[in-house]
Amino acid sequence: MKKEWPLWEIFIRSKSGLNHKHVGSLHAADAEMALENARDLYTRRNEGVSIWVVESKHITASDPDDSDPLFEPARDKVYRHPTFYTVPDEVSHM
Amino acid sequence: MTSLNFEAIFQSKIDDEVKIEPKDWMPDAYRKTLIRQISQHAHSEIVGMLPEGNWITRAPSLRRKLILLAKVQDEAGHGLYLYSAAETLGADRDDLVQQLLTGKAKYSSIFNYPTLNWADIGAIGWLVDGAAITNQVMLTRTSYGPYARAMVRICKEESFHQRQGYELMMAMAFGSPEQKAMAQDSLNRWWWPALMMFGPHDSDSPHSDQALKWKIKRKSNDELRQNFVDVTVPQAEYLGLTVPDPDLRWNEERGHYDFGKINWDEFWSVVKGNGPCNRQRIQARTKAYEDGAWVREAAMAHAEKKEQRKMQPEAASKAA
Numbered sequence: 390m391k392k393e394w395p396l397w398e399i400f401i402r403s404k405s406g407l408n409h410k411h412v413g414s415l416h417a418a419d420a421e422m423a424l425e426n427a428r429d430l431y432t433r434r435n436e437g438v439s440i441w442v443v444e445s446k447h448i449t450a451s452d453p454d455d456s457d458p459l460f461e462p463a464r465d466k467v468y469r470h471p472t473f474y475t476v477p478d479e480v481s482h483m
Numbered sequence: 484m485t486s487l488n489f490e491a492i493f494q495s496k497i498d499d500e501v502k503i504e505p506k507d508w509m510p511d512a513y514r515k516t517l518i519r520q521i522s523q524h525a526h527s528e529i530v531g532m533l534p535e536g537n538w539i540t541r542a543p544s545l546r547r548k549l550i551l552l553a554k555v556q557d558e559a560g561h562g563l564y565l566y567s568a569a570e571t572l573g574a575d576r577d578d579l580v581q582q583l584l585t586g587k588a589k590y591s592s593i594f595n596y597p598t599l600n601w602a603d604i605g606a607i608g609w610l611v612d613g614a615a616i617t618n619q620v621m622l623t624r625t626s627y628g629p630y631a632r633a634m635v636r637i638c639k640e641e642s643f644h645q646r647q648g649y650e651l652m653m654a655m656a657f658g659s660p661e662q663k664a665m666a667q668d669s670l671n672r673w674w675w676p677a678l679m680m681f682g683p684h685d686s687d688s689p690h691s692d693q694a695l696k697w698k699i700k701r702k703s704n705d706e707l708r709q710n711f712v713d714v715t716v717p718q719a720e721y722l723g724l725t726v727p728d729p730d731l732r733w734n735e736e737r738g739h740y741d742f743g744k745i746n747w748d749e750f751w752s753v754v755k756g757n758g759p760c761n762r763q764r765i766q767a768r769t770k771a772y773e774d775g776a777w778v779r780e781a782a783m784a785h786a787e788k789k790e791q792r793k794m795q796p797e798a799a800s801k802a803a
């Protein structure tokens with residue numbers, strides 16, 4: 390029986406108040422080992438206060454070839470941005 | 484869209500400094516080149532642990548031992564960052580490892596030289612990591628996103644490697660006459676192989692043009708080598724050591740150091756497997772791989788058993 394350890398994606402919260410951020414991946418037999426390996430691999434210099442591990446096969450990613458139809462709808466909605474509106478100079482705090 | 488269009492879009496992204504990410508369309512040759520380059524880079528980090536690992540048990544103080552342990556551990560980390568970048572291109576980890584063990588994949592030839600005296604640990608940090616940094620700083624801006632990100636992480640860690648090496652060289656060069664002689668001996672042996680790390684001259688480097696066009700590389704081998712010589716020679720002077728090159732001199736006109744001819748016969752002979760330690764290095768990697776096989780299998784079996792127990796707790800407890 391020869392089976393490779395599965396691949397895990399690693400997310401690190403660098404300090405309280407910030408989001409977990411993807412930092413890379415590693416191989417581990419299970420989630421517990423993935424956490425331990427992530428600690429050794431990605432936080433040797435206090436880079437994190439919290440780790441998430443997710444087996445890579447569970448990640449669903451959008452297809453870059455679909456990015457036009459996917460993100461197009463947001464592109465022409467300039468009225469969603471504050472800069473779309475003119476407010477006179479006399480009016481402050483806005 | 485035809486593949487010609489895809490290729491045009493791809494190249495225009497590169498020209499506009501837009502990073503290529505794993506799921507983006509890319510030419511097959513770009514993918515292959517990257518897998519080859521990144522995995523060879525990963526292998527170099529892993530094999531690179533061996534010459535330094537040789538001195539861990541003989542470090543002259545606890546401080547030096549801790550530093551060396553931390554550095555070697557970093558190199559393992561660098562290898563893993565890079566393997567994981569190669570896997571984003573569809574490479575399989577075990578295949579990559581097999582390619583190293585069977586000699587199909589190369590690694591940096593510098594690691595086929597032995598570490599004969601303690602000053603070599605200083606010379607490696609100073610010169611070998613120094614040369615690697617010259618190359619890696621350029622690679623933080625490489626066009627492939629995961630490779631560039633791995634390089635940023637690596638470069639942050641490398642400056643510790645180089646500084647501890649230089650500090651060790653200082654201790655030796657400013658120490659007793661015997662220590663200074665050891666430092667000079669190690670510079671004599673590591674200088675030329677360090678210059679060879681940048682690879683053949685541009686005129687003999689057939690893949691370079693394409694790699695520059697794709698912005699995998701951004702500087703040529705000779706440019707990087709010149710950068711390295713220019714910053715390193717004054718560092719050697721500070722140590723009071725002599726760079727083993729009678730042709731080395733400052734060229735006022737060029738604003739660079741001129742240096743002597745590199746022995747390319749030696750370079751190619753080491754690349755082809757006939758360096759002082761090629762066989763020993765691969766033997767050590769093979770032994771580590773084989774000795775670890777039962778651990779990998781046992782961990783996998785344990786993980787599967789735990790998973791099964793979670794799925795059907797009763798059946799598992801009865802069976803146990």
Ligand SMILES: [Fe+2]
Binds near residue numbers: 528558561637641
């Ligand atoms: Fe490294």
Ligand SMILES: [Fe+2]
Binds near residue numbers: 612641
């Ligand atoms: Fe290093």
